[in-house]
Amino acid sequence: MDVLKLDAVGQAQAVRDGRVSARELAEAAIAHIEAHDGDLNAVVHRRFERALAEIDAIPPDAPFRGVPILLKDLGWRQAGEPYSGGSLVQDGVENAVDGYGVVRLREAGFVLLGRTNTPEFGSTITTEPVAFGATRNPYDEAYSAGGSSGGSAAAVAAGMVALATASDGGGSIRIPASLCGLVGLKPTRGRVSLGPSMGEGWSGFSCAGFVSRTVRDTAAALDVVSGTYPGDPYAAPALPGPLAGEVGRDPGRLRVGFLTAHPRGDVPEVPELTEAVTAAAALLESLGHDVAPGGPEALGETAFTEHFGAIVADNLAAHVAGLGELRGKPVELDELEPRNAAMVNAARRRGAADHILATQWVDGFRRRMAAWWSAGHDLLLMPSLGVAPFPLGWIPPGDLSIAFGRTSHAVAYTSPVNATGQPAISLPLHRNPAGLPVGVQLVAAAGREDLLVRVAAQVEAARPFEHAALR
Template sequence: MQDIHQLLNHADGIEIANHLKNKAFSPAELLDTVIERAEKVNPQLNAINELNHEVAVQSLENIDLNASALAGVPSFCKGLFTLSKGLRMTNGTRALGNDIAEIDDNFITRYKAGGIVIAGSTNSPEFGTSFTTESSRHGAARSPWNLAHSSGGSSGGASAIVAARVVPFAHATDGGGSIRVPASCCGLFGLKPSRGLMPIGPYVGEGWAGFGTPHAVSLSVRDSAALLDISAGTDLGAPYSAPPQPASYVAELDKPLKKLKIGLYESVDRWATSEDVKKAVQFAAKCCEDLGHDVEITRIPVDYELFFNDFFNIMAVNTADYVGHIGQMQGKPVDLSLLDPRNRTFVEAKKDTSAIEYVNSVTNMHILGRTMAEYMKDFDVILSPTLAREPIKIGEFNFDASKSLEDISDAFHAYAPFTTVANATGQPAMNVPLFWNDAGLPIGVQFAGRFGEEVTLLQLARQLEQAVPWIDKIPPVNAIF
């Protein structure tokens, strides 16, 4: 299987799938190789919660290698609020047991219909409420670029295994930056789609008042586009829907892209941006100008103090509500000592929030969405950092019980003040890995587009990927044989 190993070292999912279609090897051989690679590197990364060969083999039964551009390629399901039949869904918490999902949710159903083989689940922080993947249940997921650093959150496990070349892409979700932050930490492409574009049913109507959406992290832009071709589209009964989508995102990638007007901002109010991050943003701006686009300094119309107060109100209230839901399922209130201190603080601080307070926060977010839509009439794309500094070290966000909601909020905002706005407004936004600092750590940049205009972002990312290729940047901790 050495030839498969060599392919997995440098190829994206579409290239691997093409080898399958040409019968260079079988889907079963590819799966066995992926599992071998996962077993090699996961003891160092702690990125995979469950590696389930039996479930994966079931996905191979009656597989149609013509079902999609990625058919037959193994991947992983993020272990957070996502049902994948036969896998445990722990949501990163000790408050849940080891219940096995009896069905696939709508998103995973579409992946499997597209021939993607689900080989297990990846590590995520408890309830997805952190920009680092560390929990008392599953431990810390580490960056393959430097094991002392976090792989980001909340899709940290997914990002670590893709960067380490276990698989070329992995399912991820994003409620406040949880695709883009770990993609930045691990040197990957990560797109958060527009609100309403992706299915999240059948049991859930929205996550965090419409902030949350599933998609993926990937080595290449075209894999991300191919995954949209497989999974995008409103599902039955969804409360939101995005504008009409193209017949194929992959087919749109290499079509001519008009000259873009790109707005640039590199700092947010009182939260400082590091020099390495400023270098990354300026490098990205220069790349865009070299491609023929106009870049103009701007400042987006956001009152960040009000915004972050409303964001944490919505996130923490939803966390408290979910903990109450666990208690209802279990027939008794959840023992809060089972929760990680961060979430215990959220629950205790927000459990008595009034309906009026909550609705006011949601209303403010809707107002912001309208404001940003008007503002985006002047810009095709907004460029900013993804994070305000390099990836944090393991343990920096291990808040103890003495930390207040305000302490936790300030720490999160100082690290990642840029990503959450796109969740609130519903705009698509992506992390693009163009820059590594002198310590060898990836420093991503974020591009946000107009609502429903994923194609513009993908085409720009494709241009940048061709101008400054990143797929051959392989971290020192990897699954290479």
């Protein structure tokens, strides 16, 4: 039995059945990381000895006892462990306390092996930080694993672990999931607490979640970490029950709209993305759903990019200011990567009123988007990424005009869903002619992760996902 090729639910069952011990499972994952991460550069902080020493203290009835997991090195704070956020400025900072999500992962019995690579402050779609170097895609090492959860996605796709934590402020779960052939669910805003060190990320755009190889892993893992704590700024609508229980449940006949071209008009249509969405639409129709072209008119609003970008830049500037206070001297722009330096500089020139006006515009956008679901639609099907799979270096650090333009196209289908706070899931249903994964995403109304899991599991059963990059 190659236990590392099992998903996390399967690994947990293997431990319970006595087919493998918790220690043997963790040691197998460690050996796999040591054998393959030199090529991929997915894991930037390792805590193997400490992780093994913690296994004996895991309660025998913990549901994921002994299952190894990696934490994204952005959010997902772990007490006493280094925290870099992909940045030389932040590298070496140690967290004082566990984040609530990490507490719940420990309580569930996961073995925390280390932290995965991310771009500086998670602000772009490819994981190529100056601090740690590029993470390579297990399907083709010349290609990007995506960002900002690229290290987590590469590790899972290569079989180092079955499950890794991630986060998504503009597509950072769904984009790496698309590029690495994985399942990636961005939950509803407030489903997973970011406390105690944070109330919200990127003014509510950012959510915590996972990348995995199966729908049931994503559902079960979200069950572990979901929930609000006193003082959280948001509370997601209650689910009807555990998400793991939605796997295999009939979703009924759903009304699905789909888009193969972005209604904004400034995003080039890419043939392989069109093929992926068209094929997924046909699959959903064959499963009994009512599928037709169309989506929210609000997606075509050209002002979105400006307001979304301004809010993100303002948040980056605030984060950098906080790092300056932490270390006792301000962070200079030349200490940052050029992309972030430009965003922080632009934010410093804006006033507080400009930020409030941008958030008020997004408030209206969220209501205009929600109207499409309120009018009777259940799901929106779109590409997970607005561009084709791309090689490392495609987002050039030295040419910000090209970098920002390409990034804007890439997140055109994902960032609006961060602004609205709705849940969305990327599924690995297509490959391009070179054999690289191309994901499609399904977006549901706020609070309807249960519906996404039902449909995603139905799709997975009808067309099982292939994971050709497993090593």
